[in-house]
Amino acid sequence: MFRNSSRLVFLISFCLLFACKSEFESIRTSNDPELMYKKAVEYFDKKEYSKTQTLFESIVSSFRGKKEFEQLNYMFAYTYYYQKDYSAAASAFKNFANTFTYSPYKEEMDYMYAYSLYQQSPNFRLDQEPSQKAVDALQAFVNTYPKSERVKEANDLLIEIRQKLEEKAFASGEQYYNMGQWQAAITTLANVVREFPDSKNVEKMRYLMAKAAFTYAEHSVFEKKEERYTECMNYAHAFISKHPKSKYKGEVQEFASISKSKINQIKHVGYQKQSAGSGS
Numbered sequence: 556m557f558r559n560s561s562r563l564v565f566l567i568s569f570c571l572l573f574a575c576k577s578e579f580e581s582i583r584t585s586n587d588p589e590l591m592y593k594k595a596v597e598y599f600d601k602k603e604y605s606k607t608q609t610l611f612e613s614i615v616s617s618f619r620g621k622k623e624f625e626q627l628n629y630m631f632a633y634t635y636y637y638q639k640d641y642s643a644a645a646s647a648f649k650n651f652a653n654t655f656t657y658s659p660y661k662e663e664m665d666y667m668y669a670y671s672l673y674q675q676s677p678n679f680r681l682d683q684e685p686s687q688k689a690v691d692a693l694q695a696f697v698n699t700y701p702k703s704e705r706v707k708e709a710n711d712l713l714i715e716i717r718q719k720l721e722e723k724a725f726a727s728g729e730q731y732y733n734m735g736q737w738q739a740a741i742t743t744l745a746n747v748v749r750e751f752p753d754s755k756n757v758e759k760m761r762y763l764m765a766k767a768a769f770t771y772a773e774h775s776v777f778e779k780k781e782e783r784y785t786e787c788m789n790y791a792h793a794f795i796s797k798h799p800k801s802k803y804k805g806e807v808q809e810f811a812s813i814s815k816s817k818i819n820q821i822k823h824v825g826y827q828k829q830s831a832g833s834g835s
Contacts, residue, residue: 579606582594582610583609583610583613588614588617588618591610591613591614592610592614592618592623592627594610595607595610595611595614595627595630596630598610599630599633599634602637604633604634604637604638605634605638607630607631607634608631608634608635608638611627611630611631611634614627615627615628615631625655625658625660628647628650628651628654628655629651629660629664631647632644632647632648632650632651632664632667635647636648636667636671639674641671641672641674641675642671642675644667644671645668645671645672645675648664648665648667648668648671649664649668651664652664652665652668662700662703662705665695665696665699665700666696666700666703666705666709668692669689669692669693669695669696669709669712670712672685672688672689672692672693673689673693673712673716675689676689676716676719679719679720679722679723679726680723680726683719683720683723686716686719686720687720689712689716690713690716690717690720693709693712693713693716694713696709697709697710697713717751721747721750721751721754721756724743724746724747724750724751725744725747725754725756725760727743728740728743728744728747728760728763729763731743732763732766732767737767737768737770737771737774738767738771740763740764740767741764741767741768741771741790744760744761744763744764744767745764747760748760748761748764757797758797758798758801758803759803761790761793761794761797761798762794762798762801762803762806762807764790764794765787765790765791765793765794765807765810766806766807766810768783768786768787768790768791768810769784769787769791769810769813769814771783771787772784772786772787772814772817777821780817780821781818781821781822784814784815784817784818784821785814785818787810787811787814788810788811788814788815788818791807791808791810791811791814792811794807795807795808795811
């Protein structure tokens with residue numbers, strides 16, 4: 556009896572599953588846009604977003620110019636978002652905002668476009684082009700809707716992404732230094748300090764700039780040494796001025812002191828050569 560009961564349960568479950576699948580397939584192949592729209596909305600409300608999306612894709616052109624067209628596109632965009640296809644969602648949200656410029660949903664769609672880009676922002680060690688796109692979109696939203704209730708959240712997201720961009724740039728500067736590419740390290744770190752002056756890493760970045768400049772001067776050909784030791788002194792003095800109580804202060808002062816001594820030696824050698832030339 557137990558075996559027969561198990562078979563009966565299986566048959567009932569199979570029939571129900573087949574019936575549900577048949578219902579969707581019959582709707583999908585019905586060629587009845589009104590029915591497909593109605594059922595798509597029902598699927599959306601039930602959070603069956605894949606089915607909603609499939610039906611909307613089939614009928615979207617049929618509703619162009621009709622009153623349902625705006626609502627269809629609104630839900631259509633969210634079917635991508637709720638399935639975590641953020642790239643397609645961003646395109647759909649942006650398309651909605653560009654198409655329905657006077658829609659009461661436009662602010663929401665502009666925000667969801669930016670938020671979908673934010674969702675694509677990768678780990679700081681990876682290429683940050685998606686993060687920069689998210690920054691641009693979020694900043695555009697804040698500028699366009701300064702009184703929106705979503706502005707605070709947008710600003711919080713901007714802070715988060717900018718910290719990631721800063722971390723990426725800082726890591727790149729450190730990597731250049733570790734690879735012995737001192738000029739690239741200086742340039743990269745200087746750009747980060749300029750773009751993120753309030754960074755928690757600004758002290759270490761200025762320290763690395765001074766250290767890279769000193770190392771760069773030390774490894775330069777004689778003709779370039781005076782110029783590069785002078786640059787080192789400039790970075791060292793800037794560091795000491797900005798961070799007088801830093802744990803790196805003593806080391807940076809030594810960079811400046813050695814650089815000054817080296818410059819004097821170089822000038823002395825130059826003077827001797829000049830004197831020797833004059834004497835001959």
